[in-house]
Amino acid sequence: MELKRVVVTGLGALTPIGNTKDEYWNGLVNGKSGAAPITHFDAEKFKTQFACEIKNFEVTDFIDRKLARQMDKFSQYAMVASDEAIADSKLDLDAINKYRVGVIWGAGIGGLETFQEEVLNYAAGDGTPRFSPRFIPKMIADIAPGNISIKYGFMGPNYTTVSACASSANSMIDALNTIRLGHCDVVITGGSEAAVTIAGMGGFNAMHAMSTRNDSPETASRPFDANRDGFVLGEGAGAIVLEEYEHAKARGAKIYAEVVGGGLSSDAYHMTAPHPDGIGVVAVMKNCLENAGLKPEDVDHINTHGTSTPLGDVAELKAISEVFGDHAKNININSTKSMTGHLLGAAGAIEAIASILALENGIIPPTINHETADENIDPELNLTLNKAQKRDIKVAMSNTFGFGGHNACVLFKKLD
Numbered sequence: 001m002e003l004k005r006v007v008v009t010g011l012g013a014l015t016p017i018g019n020t021k022d023e024y025w026n027g028l029v030n031g032k033s034g035a036a037p038i039t040h041f042d043a044e045k046f047k048t049q050f051a052c053e054i055k056n057f058e059v060t061d062f063i064d065r066k067l068a069r070q071m072d073k074f075s076q077y078a079m080v081a082s083d084e085a086i087a088d089s090k091l092d093l094d095a096i097n098k099y100r101v102g103v104i105w106g107a108g109i110g111g112l113e114t115f116q117e118e119v120l121n122y123a124a125g126d127g128t129p130r131f132s133p134r135f136i137p138k139m140i141a142d143i144a145p146g147n148i149s150i151k152y153g154f155m156g157p158n159y160t161t162v163s164a165c166a167s168s169a170n171s172m173i174d175a176l177n178t179i180r181l182g183h184c185d186v187v188i189t190g191g192s193e194a195a196v197t198i199a200g201m202g203g204f205n206a207m208h209a210m211s212t213r214n215d216s217p218e219t220a221s222r223p224f225d226a227n228r229d230g231f232v233l234g235e236g237a238g239a240i241v242l243e244e245y246e247h248a249k250a251r252g253a254k255i256y257a258e259v260v261g262g263g264l265s266s267d268a269y270h271m272t273a274p275h276p277d278g279i280g281v282v283a284v285m286k287n288c289l290e291n292a293g294l295k296p297e298d299v300d301h302i303n304t305h306g307t308s309t310p311l312g313d314v315a316e317l318k319a320i321s322e323v324f325g326d327h328a329k330n331i332n333i334n335s336t337k338s339m340t341g342h343l344l345g346a347a348g349a350i351e352a353i354a355s356i357l358a359l360e361n362g363i364i365p366p367t368i369n370h371e372t373a374d375e376n377i378d379p380e381l382n383l384t385l386n387k388a389q390k391r392d393i394k395v396a397m398s399n400t401f402g403f404g405g406h407n408a409c410v411l412f413k414k415l416d
Helices: 021-029 073-089 112-123 135-139 143-152 167-180 198-206 245-250 279-292 310-330 344-361
Strands: 006-014 101-106 158-161 186-193 236-244 257-266 301-303 332-334 395-402 406-413
Touching: 006 021, 006 073, 006 167, 006 245, 006 344, 021 344, 073 143, 073 186, 073 236, 101 143, 101 167, 101 344, 112 135, 112 198, 135 143, 143 158, 143 186, 158 167, 167 186, 167 236, 167 257, 167 344, 167 395, 167 406, 186 344, 236 245, 236 344, 257 279, 257 344, 279 310, 279 395, 279 406, 301 344, 310 332, 310 395, 344 395, 344 406
Parallel strands: 101 158, 101 186, 301 332, 301 395
Antiparallel strands: 006 236, 006 257, 186 236, 257 406, 395 406
């Protein structure tokens, strides 16, 4: 069976550095930091008092107030980003076969704020179980794609992938394979997360996973820097319309890029720590290249997982050097988490969008906040430090890894 080609025809983004794909791209290219003191709740007593929150966002500007009240923030973010991506794709919603349009979404946690509110309300009461009838439908991770399909009447495959921070990369790979195998003509994919909450911040602080640079939030996310001290939590959503190539060509769609491969692997090592030698990361990049039918020297750009943790950054760069050999020095490597923070289940989606727009525009967004070289990192690697770099990019790779040892890698290529 000949696999069908898959292309990107629509993008939507709601991020800490821009509330549309164009604002997001502008923020990336200009090295904008999305980190600032937390406004969602009083964080004065928390070890980390800042995050990369969505800014200047009023959900009722996009979603009817009554409907918005039925959604957790992670679902609201998913709807806004997917609306933009679908509009961007210019799909004729009256002409397409909606039985062949799917929604495959990623979320690492789901409705954490809803869960937190309901439990706190119960704890503050007299023990009488008074819960909202919307509690479960707002909380469950699969409700985001459910809401998207209900709005648009898409009746193809509809589900959520959950693999911690690799969730939306997993969703893209599932969407890629669903179209490749001929089961759908179009899939709306991506991911969303809204974990900047009391429970989210408290939980990650208890793990000593996040930066505590409260005196300078905007410089706290510093991947590859010798003085990095943990990741910065972010929130938001990224949505991508994937489409079968002939279907897109027949309707004259704008094509951003071709999705040529996806790879998966497991570290099989530790619940939260990466393997120090990056063996799972080596495997996932090799799997992705093989799946795409590409050689290491074909890759021009890698958007790393690059969370700004002491162990993770070094392990990933070691893995890149092992897979790409001498060619690693010719690759523009970056971490856009230096600007957006870590969006957990939405990270793979917004970073894939960054990779796709880098291909389209011939610009590699920078890794900001780098001040001090880490002696454990090869100085010959081009980490695109502090300033965007122009480059003709033909192939871009996006890496995403999650707690539990989940590794996902996606390859995008300029359309031949």
